[in-house]
Amino acid sequence: MNSQYPIPVVINGAAGKMGREVVKAVSQATDLTLLGAIDRNPEHQGKDAGELAGLPEPLEVPITDQLEPMLAMAGQERQIGVMVDFTHPSTVYDNIRSAIAYGVRPVVGTTGLSSTQIQDLAEFADKASTGCLMIPNFSIGMVLLQQAAVQASQYFDHVEIIELHHNQKADAPSGTALQTAQMLAELGKTFNPPQVEETEKLPGARGSVAAEGIRIHSVRLPGLIAHQEVIFGSAGQIYTLRHDTSDRACYMPGVLLAIRKVVQLKSLVYGLEKIL
Numbered sequence: 001m002n003s004q005y006p007i008p009v010v011i012n013g014a015a016g017k018m019g020r021e022v023v024k025a026v027s028q029a030t031d032l033t034l035l036g037a038i039d040r041n042p043e044h045q046g047k048d049a050g051e052l053a054g055l056p057e058p059l060e061v062p063i064t065d066q067l068e069p070m071l072a073m074a075g076q077e078r079q080i081g082v083m084v085d086f087t088h089p090s091t092v093y094d095n096i097r098s099a100i101a102y103g104v105r106p107v108v109g110t111t112g113l114s115s116t117q118i119q120d121l122a123e124f125a126d127k128a129s130t131g132c133l134m135i136p137n138f139s140i141g142m143v144l145l146q147q148a149a150v151q152a153s154q155y156f157d158h159v160e161i162i163e164l165h166h167n168q169k170a171d172a173p174s175g176t177a178l179q180t181a182q183m184l185a186e187l188g189k190t191f192n193p194p195q196v197e198e199t200e201k202l203p204g205a206r207g208s209v210a211a212e213g214i215r216i217h218s219v220r221l222p223g224l225i226a227h228q229e230v231i232f233g234s235a236g237q238i239y240t241l242r243h244d245t246s247d248r249a250c251y252m253p254g255v256l257l258a259i260r261k262v263v264q265l266k267s268l269v270y271g272l273e274k275i276l
């Protein structure tokens with residue numbers, strides 16, 4: 001592939017909260033070109049993606065709900081095309097398979113896929129020798145939090161995760177909290193050995209166990225964006241790691257990096273930390 005051409009990018013979910021940020025970020029990057037802006041919302045069909053995202057000038061890229069024709073077009077470009085997906089757990093699996101079928105590289109921010117679906121997509125990408133980046137959290141702060149948590153988990157046997165999000169979020173727990181629990185579980189020990197026999201007077205009061213005894217608690221409230229605490233405890237001490245987002249712009253350096261990296265990959269890679 002010739003890298004003298006900008007990478008054509010199709011954004012799926014372009015009218016959503018994340019999609020609008022990605023429209024702005026991609027349109028401002030000189031090595032990328034916004035080829036298509038997909039969104040199912042009937043209210044936004046035909047609107048200019050740039051104007052919808054709050055840019056002062058139109059980008060002359062209209063919002064359309066036609067994903068497949070747009071992927072077909074991206075698959076015909078001189079440079080490998082990329083589909084960025086920030087949609088919904090109910091549609092992302094099919095979107096990824098379609099993109100790969102058209103030779104377009106998916107960069108997936110949408111969370112809520114099951115581990116079976118992720119495994120299946122990894123096999124599909126592998127067979128097609130097509131790169132796919134699945135990244136539950138694009139912010140550098142979260143990567144650093146997770147690294148610190150992995151380090152701390154060597155010294156603490158008790159840990160719980162609290163994730164807090166806006167109340168428009170479809171999936172619980174968050175993809176990030178699940179990934180964090182998985183990272184700690186990979187250490188090979190079981191956390192939170194029971195100290196007493198517990199009774200939940202209300203089902204779910206103690207959260208849900210993700211892996212190796214690690215519990216995740218999910219909070220949903222208007223006014224929140226995305227936040228996570230990993231709380232370690234041992235006799236006489238508490239060690240708390242916390243990450244807060246105040247603007248979805250925090251994800252954009254990670255999204256742009258992923259777009260540039262995915263065109264070089266031949267299989268599915270999970271997690272921002274793998275491409276830093």
Ligand SMILES: NC(=O)C1=CN([C@@H]2O[C@H](COP(=O)(O)OP(=O)(O)OC[C@H]3O[C@@H](n4cnc5c(N)ncnc54)[C@H](OP(=O)(O)O)[C@@H]3O)[C@@H](O)[C@H]2O)C=CC1
Nearest residue numbers: 013016017018041086087088091109110111135136137138
């Ligand atoms: N990886 C990361 O760093 C981050 C990941 N996320 C994840 O990204 C995803 C999107 O988040 P966000 O932008 O906040 O969500 P929004 O609801 O704001 O945007 C989602 C967009 O996808 C559309 N959509 C919803 N359902 C479908 C469907 N079945 N088929 C096609 N399109 C659909 C929505 O349309 P409509 O308005 O009609 O519903 C909307 O335009 C979520 O899974 C979220 O968890 C979010 C932030 C960061």
Ligand SMILES: O=C(O)C1=N[C@H](C(=O)O)C[C@H](O)C1
Nearest residue numbers: 111136137169174175176226
């Ligand atoms: O829905 C969100 O907003 C977010 N979703 C991702 C997740 O589920 O981990 C990433 C971040 O927490 C924001």
